[in-house]
Amino acid sequence: MTVPESLRWVLTVALVFASAYHLTRVPRVAGADRVNEALHLTMGVSMVAMLWPFGSGVPASLWVSVFTASTGWFAARALRAAGRRLVLGLFAASMAAMAWMG
Numbered sequence: 662m663t664v665p666e667s668l669r670w671v672l673t674v675a676l677v678f679a680s681a682y683h684l685t686r687v688p689r690v691a692g693a694d695r696v697n698e699a700l701h702l703t704m705g706v707s708m709v710a711m712l713w714p715f716g717s718g719v720p721a722s723l724w725v726s727v728f729t730a731s732t733g734w735f736a737a738r739a740l741r742a743a744g745r746r747l748v749l750g751l752f753a754a755s756m757a758a759m760a761w762m763g
Contacts, residue, residue, distance in 0.1 A: 664712065669712050669713070672708075672712055673709055673712055673713075676705050676708050676709045676712075677705075677709060679705050680702055680705030680706055680709070683698045683699075683701040683705060684702050687699055687702065693738060696734065697735075697738075697752070700731045700734065700735075703727065703731070704728070704755070704756065704759055707724065707727075707759065708759075711762070721763045722763075723763075724759070724760070724762070724763030725760050725763040728756050728757070728759040728760035728763060729757075731756040731759070732753050732756040732757040732760060735749050735750075735756055736749075736750075736753040739752075739753055
């Protein structure tokens with residue numbers, strides 16, 4: 662992704678903070694929520710990688726595979742959830758957007 666250097670740094674800092682939040686939550690939650698947090702962490706780290714030249718070394722097929730599987734995870738959870746369908750559906754949509762960017 663081509664972005665101005667200043668914007669690249671601002672986005673990197675914001676995404677690192679968001680990723681750090683999910684990193685701290687991974688050990689504090691259990692079961693399916695742990696997978697949710699790990700997938701959000703993966704998405705944040707991936708977005709940082711996409712901002713920098715080293716991210717172009719990751720094959721597009723890897724991005725698409727990981728985020729397509731993540732979309733399926735959140736979509737399946739949304740279909741089975743009673744109270745959090747909208748939230749989980751939004752998570753599925755964000756993962757689908759990541760797959761589309763790949």
